[in-house]
Amino acid sequence: xxxxxxxxxxxxxxxxxxxxxxxxxxxxxxxxxxxxxxxxxxxxxxxxxxxxxxxxxxxxxxxxxxxxxxxxxxxxxxxxxxxxxxxxxxxxxxxxxxxxxxxxxxxxxxxxxxxxxxxxxxxxxxxxxxxxxxxxxxx
Amino acid sequence: xxxxxxxxxxxxxxxxxxxxxxxxxxxxxxxxxxxxxxxxxxxxxxxxxxxxxxxxxxxxxxxxxxxxxxxxxxxxxxxxxxxxxxxxxxxxxxxxxxxxxxxxxxxxxxxxxxxxxxxxxxxxxxxxxxxxxxxxxxxx
Numbered sequence: 001x002x003x004x005x006x007x008x009x010x011x012x013x014x015x016x017x018x019x020x021x022x023x024x025x026x027x028x029x030x031x032x033x034x035x036x037x038x039x040x041x042x043x044x045x046x047x048x049x050x051x052x053x054x055x056x057x058x059x060x061x062x063x064x065x066x067x068x069x070x071x072x073x074x075x076x077x078x079x080x081x082x083x084x085x086x087x088x089x090x091x092x093x094x095x096x097x098x099x100x101x102x103x104x105x106x107x108x109x110x111x112x113x114x115x116x117x118x119x120x121x122x123x124x125x126x127x128x129x130x131x132x133x134x135x136x137x138x139x
Numbered sequence: 140x141x142x143x144x145x146x147x148x149x150x151x152x153x154x155x156x157x158x159x160x161x162x163x164x165x166x167x168x169x170x171x172x173x174x175x176x177x178x179x180x181x182x183x184x185x186x187x188x189x190x191x192x193x194x195x196x197x198x199x200x201x202x203x204x205x206x207x208x209x210x211x212x213x214x215x216x217x218x219x220x221x222x223x224x225x226x227x228x229x230x231x232x233x234x235x236x237x238x239x240x241x242x243x244x245x246x247x248x249x250x251x252x253x254x255x256x257x258x259x260x261x262x263x264x265x266x267x268x269x270x271x272x273x274x275x276x277x278x279x
Contacts, residue, residue, distance in 0.1 A: 039247055049248035053240040060236030067228060083224040084209065090231055090266075091205035094259035099194050101256030102173075106180055108190040114246050115255045119238040123231065 013073035020066035028059035081138055085131035092126045093119060158211025165207050169200035222273045230266035237261050 035052035042048075071079050097119065103109040112118070176193040179185070185193055212220055238258060244250040 035243075050244060053243040053248075056240060056243075057236055060232050064229065064232040067232075068225065071224075071228070079224075083227060086224075086227055086231060087205060087209060087212075090227060090262055091201060093234075094262050095198060095201035097255035097258040099198060101254045102177075102194045103191060104254065106185070106190055106194075108186060108194070114242050116238040116242040116245065116253060116258075119255065119258055120235045123235055 011073075013070055017066050017070040020069070021063065024059050024062035024066060027062065028056055031055050031058065077138065081131065081134045085127055085134045088130040088134070089123055089127040092130070093123050096122075152214060154214030155211065158207060158214050161207035162204065162211060165200050165204035169197050169204060172197040172200050218277075222270065222277065226266050226269035226273055229269040230262050233265035233269075234258055234262045 031052070035049075035055070038052065039049060071082055074082065100109065100115075104111050176196045180190060180193050183189070212223055215223065238255075238261075241250065241253060245252060
């Protein structure tokens, strides 16, 4: 069976996912830009910044919805591969961040200033790589 | 999203019990290796390559843990497997969002620095809550 890599292309569900993902990403950057502007222009209190930070949750919710809908539209094999890749991602990122913190604690690696920002891009990258490995195994 | 018709099977099949056993074994191994490597690191005042090697020792158990969970998923019936998958997706999304949101709070609002160590705790916590929530939403 030919296994298509992420994202599955040229299908109605893939197009819908692309649309929904772009809306979510647009909203995220829109909120972020607006938040940064408000923060720069006005002297916000902590709760104001917290409100802006949590407003970006809309992005997470929209992406979650888009992904759930996409996965529901996949066939059983494709869905299983995606979720196996996700499980590997959770393991790598979860235990990897634990190991990094451990090394940070004993002073072997430098303490990154805003290390939490790295988690999302690393998750996306690991998911992609993990999916390629899972797809190869199922071929 | 979740299948509308589901014929429940006994949840604790022999395969699921076996999987629980394997998962428990690797969890205990992971905690023991973490404890052992911290102890050795402190005793030897390890640095450089040795410290990195010691920090990566628990990763052996974490690979086993992920593998055991993966095998366990294959033992579940279709419905339960989908619940687990969806919980996993929710946990990943919550972790990703929480890390970005807190990153902003840390950077802009002067919130205290939080180590990446908490990512795994958030992920496991969100996963557990999502499993409970999805099971309540779709009772057998």
